[in-house]
Amino acid sequence: MNPADLAVIDRLGLTATTTQVGAKIDRLRHVGVARAHCVFDWDRTLTVPASGDDSDPTVWRVLSDLLPEAAREEYRSLFARFRPAERAGTLSEHQAAHWWRAVLQIIVRSRVSLADAEHVMASTVALRPGTGRLFRHLTDRRVPRVILSAGVSDLIEGMCRRNRLQPSGVIATRLATSDGGTITGWDPGSLVHPLNKPARAAGDLAQIQRARPFTILLGDSPTDSAMVQTDEPYGLRICVGSAPPAKAGEPDEAHQRTLPLFDLTLRGPSLTPVTRLLRYLDLEHQRNPQRTRQEVASPRRPPRTRQP
Numbered sequence: 001m002n003p004a005d006l007a008v009i010d011r012l013g014l015t016a017t018t019t020q021v022g023a024k025i026d027r028l029r030h031v032g033v034a035r036a037h038c039v040f041d042w043d044r045t046l047t048v049p050a051s052g053d054d055s056d057p058t059v060w061r062v063l064s065d066l067l068p069e070a071a072r073e074e075y076r077s078l079f080a081r082f083r084p085a086e087r088a089g090t091l092s093e094h095q096a097a098h099w100w101r102a103v104l105q106i107i108v109r110s111r112v113s114l115a116d117a118e119h120v121m122a123s124t125v126a127l128r129p130g131t132g133r134l135f136r137h138l139t140d141r142r143v144p145r146v147i148l149s150a151g152v153s154d155l156i157e158g159m160c161r162r163n164r165l166q167p168s169g170v171i172a173t174r175l176a177t178s179d180g181g182t183i184t185g186w187d188p189g190s191l192v193h194p195l196n197k198p199a200r201a202a203g204d205l206a207q208i209q210r211a212r213p214f215t216i217l218l219g220d221s222p223t224d225s226a227m228v229q230t231d232e233p234y235g236l237r238i239c240v241g242s243a244p245p246a247k248a249g250e251p252d253e254a255h256q257r258t259l260p261l262f263d264l265t266l267r268g269p270s271l272t273p274v275t276r277l278l279r280y281l282d283l284e285h286q287r288n289p290q291r292t293r294q295e296v297a298s299p300r301r302p303p304r305t306r307q308p
């Protein structure tokens, strides 16, 4: 890897975690950030607890807070059964679909109000520091910003509106509600769980990838690292949240197994190092316009050696 790039990455608060990261950074610099697109996981990637405590800043924790006690116990037992495998990256697609449908059925049966869920979301979940800045940077450059989440699109879109975040698309499970706002079901065709993310995103992203071949992916879990299919070295995977709170059943070794699945890891809680890295690569791209034209004309060619 170019030592200058490595120094910049390190100074910005990012750690390189794969040997391919140099080739990917080099490719992104040559293609240009304007010819990239970003795909974000939502829960724990773009969200943190509003109070700064160790509560779980996810759509599903918000919805489960509104369940009556017996239903909440059912929800907890599903979480205890499947979450360790999800975190370890060993959850099967069948298990994931079973878990997600069972949770949705509990929420529908409990007649949870979507307005109440939005209220709990607004008061207990915040955007990760630096999220607004990163989205504005990408919006200004017309770089597509897709949120691909195993959460619920209704709650994600509501929080984006409240925080003036402008994703170009949200791919997540869509709820059905009664006239009174009670959650009555979900669109089965829209169901997104951690392991069908690549399939659910394939159609929408294929169109984007034709014009903008480079994928910048942000996530926090083993399954997020593979949520978009990319041709290497056309995908840069960035892991957020370097130090999750240790919880029962979630040993730190699980996090250590996650890191090598991503190319870069943020050492702090903020996404601002990502914005700064993109700015740096934009400037580098502008310094070498001749090479840029060649890359745009033939984006799949192997990288040429740098001229002295």
Ligand SMILES: [Mg+2]
Pocket (backbone or CB within 6 Å): 041, 042, 043, 044, 045, 219, 220, 221
């Ligand atoms: Mg997540």
